[in-house]
Amino acid sequence: MRMRKKKNLDARLQNVQAILTVYQSENKNFSCTQPEQLLDLDGLFAKPQPVFIEIGCGKGGFARKFAALHPEINFLAIEKSANVLVEACEKALPLQLPNLRFLNAQAEYLSRIIPPHSVERIFLNFSCPFPKKSYASHRLTSARFLSVYQTILKPDGEIHQKTDNAMLFAFSLEQLSQNGFMLQNISLDLHHSAIDDNIPTEYEEKFAAMGLPIYYLEAKRAKT
Numbered sequence: 001m002r003m004r005k006k007k008n009l010d011a012r013l014q015n016v017q018a019i020l021t022v023y024q025s026e027n028k029n030f031s032c033t034q035p036e037q038l039l040d041l042d043g044l045f046a047k048p049q050p051v052f053i054e055i056g057c058g059k060g061g062f063a064r065k066f067a068a069l070h071p072e073i074n075f076l077a078i079e080k081s082a083n084v085l086v087e088a089c090e091k092a093l094p095l096q097l098p099n100l101r102f103l104n105a106q107a108e109y110l111s112r113i114i115p116p117h118s119v120e121r122i123f124l125n126f127s128c129p130f131p132k133k134s135y136a137s138h139r140l141t142s143a144r145f146l147s148v149y150q151t152i153l154k155p156d157g158e159i160h161q162k163t164d165n166a167m168l169f170a171f172s173l174e175q176l177s178q179n180g181f182m183l184q185n186i187s188l189d190l191h192h193s194a195i196d197d198n199i200p201t202e203y204e205e206k207f208a209a210m211g212l213p214i215y216y217l218e219a220k221r222a223k224t
């Protein structure tokens with residue numbers, strides 16, 4: 001179901017334009033991956049530093065906490081829904097974090113927007129599971145997305161994924177290992193694991209409060 005456009009959305013997006021880039025293209029062909037509107041990542045942030053991105057940042061809780069804890073990282077939080085992203089930007093703007101910026105774009109188009117091999121880490125936090133088999137290609141760890149990530153990740157770049165969904169997690173393990181990534185640091189219950197630097201997201205807090213286990217993986221680009 002498509003969410004109704006928020007009242008005053010355009011004006012609210014205008015108010016946060018200091019930290020927000022909007023990607024708009026007439027070309028809706030997902031298979032077209034030619035660079036089109038490449039971001040100047042060094043110019044976007046206050047200073048050149050390693051770049052981490054989060055795809056599907058929702059209301060941006062993880063992005064705000066991560067950027068505040070890690071001033072040595074430039075963090076680009078990406079979300080396809082302007083309705084949702086506007087709230088993330090409104091919460092981030094008063095914090096004046098020089099290493100946090102937002103991009104309104106679909107993951108499908110990232111190789112058109114993000115310079116090749118410029119990203120050190122991709123976070124996929126509680127991505128939509130798309131449970132129907134016929135929608136498997138919409139999952140953010142399906143082969144078509146992994147090939148986009150291969151073009152923007154540095155040679156030793158990583159993907160870190162968290163989810164409450166066992167089906168999506170199993171799918172991700174399979175897709176990543178079949179598409180040029182090496183798996184490491186896997187947990188079937190992140191909150192009761194030895195991994196102690198976890199930053200919870202909005203969805204994660206809800207699922208954890210319901211007693212659900214959080215699945216976690218890290219995947220590194222395999223050397224070719």
Ligand SMILES: C[S@@+](CC[C@H](N)C(=O)[O-])C[C@H]1O[C@@H](n2cnc3c(N)ncnc32)[C@H](O)[C@@H]1O
Nearest residue numbers: 056057058079080081106107125126201202203
């Ligand atoms: C379930 S929410 C999780 C939000 C947040 N990461 C969290 O953990 O609280 C998934 C988000 O991913 C976004 N999303 C889904 N598919 C996307 C895509 N292809 N490109 C960019 N964002 C996407 C959705 O709009 C939604 O806001």
